[in-house]
Amino acid sequence: MDAPLLQVEGLTTHLFTDAGTVRAVEGVSLTIGRGEAVALVGESGCGKSMTALSLMRLVRPPGRILGGRVEFEGRNLLDLREEEMRRLRGGDIAMIFQDPMTFLNPLMRVGDQIAEAVRLHQGLDSRAAWRAALAALELVRIPAPDSVIEYYPHQLSGGMRQRVLIAMAISSRPSLLIADEPTTALDVTVQAQIMELLGDIRRELGSAMLLITHDLGLVAEYCDRIYVMYAGQIVEEADVGPLFASPQHPYTRALLKSTLGPDARVDAFESISGQPPDLARPPAGCRFHPRCPEALARCAHDEPPVIRPAAGRQARCWLLAQDAA
């Protein structure tokens, strides 16, 4: 087997706020192979965006990356000089964000924003960069790209803006695309179009994708492997098929039940009883235990171990340790 494209070990990012230290990313490990589509799911506020920003080394104060390794094509990104890291951003690793309404600069033409990315990474002059921007807009199937390229963001719909953001991200043919809830802000029909588009582009460029999402339906349809995140930690990892067939962690089970059961909701996370934990004061022991229907006595004070019930699978739960014992 080839070395994976991205291998993250024990990544830890905290936010040092006035209200206390928010443990947003707590020892996260994950692996993405070349061309693979991997999902990162978890309820709102569990640290998904912080994980993505940490991978890109874009965490801003009061946040800080405290430790871990982010190995990308054999180099630990956390050791790179800022200038080397900058050249990777938008080049080999590109990112697509959640809300296309706020992630485009309102005062710059669409074409200038894409061309800027192209110029930075491919050293083209401005006319060649403009042509490359046009090509990128064509690739994301924007109708009438030669007029859209002159538009300002406010002249475009949400779906069109998301296409522009995608065009920007793929303009330098990245080998890893990090998409942070790319369709959450869009309506359902547009969502499907954008996901199809991302799939096609990935096939064409051979890029791997880390898809951060709420939507387990999207995961089932578009991803190969899935990481479930809870309160800053990865609680379960599996290939998509096995995960849906036999979830190991009670949190994953609760998620699937609410998504796939008779009273399924669009947002599975809202239907799990109890409050998501405050990451400034996470519960002792297993972070999920206050909400866990199957919690044992020890879950309240002992951190659960990571159990590997099968190849390519892991879960962080005492119940599995009991089974194994």
Place this chain on the structure above:
Amino acid sequence: MSLRPSLLLYVARRLLQAVPLVFVIILINFFLIHAAPGDPVDFLVGTMEATPEYLEGLRREFGLDQPLPVQLWRYVSKIAVLDMGYSLRFRQPVFELIMSRLPATLLLMGTALVVSSIVGILLGVAAARRPHTATDHAATFVALAGYSMPVFWLGQLLLIAFSLHLNWFPTQGMYDLRAPSDGWGRIVDVAHHLVLPALTYSVYHLALVYRLMRVKMQETLALDYVTTARAKGVPERRVVYVHALRNAVLPIVTVIGLNFGFMLAGSVLTETVFAWPGMGRLLYEGIQGRDYPVLMGLFTCLSVMVILVNIITDVVYAVIDPRVVYR
């Protein structure tokens, strides 16, 4: 950023819309004269002994024996051809007098406004990039001091320190009579005279711009599209000075425009302290001499200037921000 063709139309429409406003100002002006106790002739004559016949003659000459609407009509139609009356004190038509003082004021205000805006913006950006450091706190303290210092007091302090004690700058006026009256010599001479009054003028404005810029820049640097710029590999300097600055500076443009009016009002103090031969000093002289035509003319001209600057501000804003819809 591109100049849209509709921009010219917008400017034309704004200018047209300003006409009724100017008319209202002239109207207020007119009624102020008539609300004042006595009439302009009393002010003109002052404490001078005059025969009733002479006063009557003057009133007829000024049309003050006519009914009010007729007087208003005359007043407006005179101003329409830029006739603002005659100043007995200065022995000059008022409009000509005001125009002769305009360049000095524009030079002083323009220098102060441009320099303090640029310096305030740059300092604000620098502080926003390193929030809560010692430099940031020091700059904020100095700005607060500048912000709360009375203009005339600051002017006096600067005069005492830099003119009287250190003798670096002249104490008064705009020119030195012994300096060359044209070419580079003249420019250097005027610039030398300009430093202290411009500094006095700048301090408050600089403090205001700095404080606002620091906050706006901090806010903007946390916005999503700035993250996008960083995520596509834009170098940090370019993120700050290209992506964030243009957005953060928009509210500053409005404030600079608004502040123009306050600075114009403040010109009375600064120009008087430094004997700068501009409109503010003229206003002071007009008040001292009870020179009604001059005061009324100044009132009208200053109002028109404020309206014009308002329009310029909106146009600049529209040029920077493509989202502005012209209405």
